[in-house]
Amino acid sequence: MNLLKKIKESGTTIIITSHLLQEVEQLCDNIVLIHNKKAIDIHPGFEKNKELTIKFKSGEYTNFLKTLNDTQLQIKNATNENGQLKILTDSPDSILQVALSHSSKNNDQIEYLNIGNFDLERIFLNRVKK
Numbered sequence: 001m002n003l004l005k006k007i008k009e010s011g012t013t014i015i016i017t018s019h020l021l022q023e024v025e026q027l028c029d030n031i032v033l034i035h036n037k038k039a040i041d042i043h044p045g046f047e048k049n050k051e052l053t054i055k056f057k058s059g060e061y062t063n064f065l066k067t068l069n070d071t072q073l074q075i076k077n078a079t080n081e082n083g084q085l086k087i088l089t090d091s092p093d094s095i096l097q098v099a100l101s102h103s104s105k106n107n108d109q110i111e112y113l114n115i116g117n118f119d120l121e122r123i124f125l126n127r128v129k130k
Contacts, residue, residue: 001027021121033124040127041077049076051119052092054099055084055112064102071098079126084112088123 004027008014017034018024024031033041056064061080068075068087073095077088089095092115103110 021124025118025120031120033127035124035128041123049088049090049118050092051116052087052089052095052099053084053112053114053116054087054110056103057109057111058106059083060108061085063106064099067102068095068098073098077123081126088118 001023004014004016008027014027016024016027031042032039064085065078068078071094073089073091075087075089075095077086079086087095096113096115099110099113102108
């Protein structure tokens, strides 16, 4: 792994394939997830991304997602997992502002909110389940 880091730091592009997702997170700037010989997800520049998890009391996210799409904020991925919306983005603070506005306008209380680091393994497992 140290050799690959040195090669990367020299500016050389490296293409690797691995099932060791934690190592991939440490080494790679861009990731393509492949399952059953098909690219199922692409994450360019993923290391800048944060995962915003939000749960509205209503559990309804369709209108909120439409509002987010209208803002043209960078949303890499959005999934509903167990009634919580998980959004992969490089601008969680801006999305949080949209969520607060949505909550106020629609009288839909935010029950849970978390901004955390990107989790490649969880995203891969979630995409494979679909």
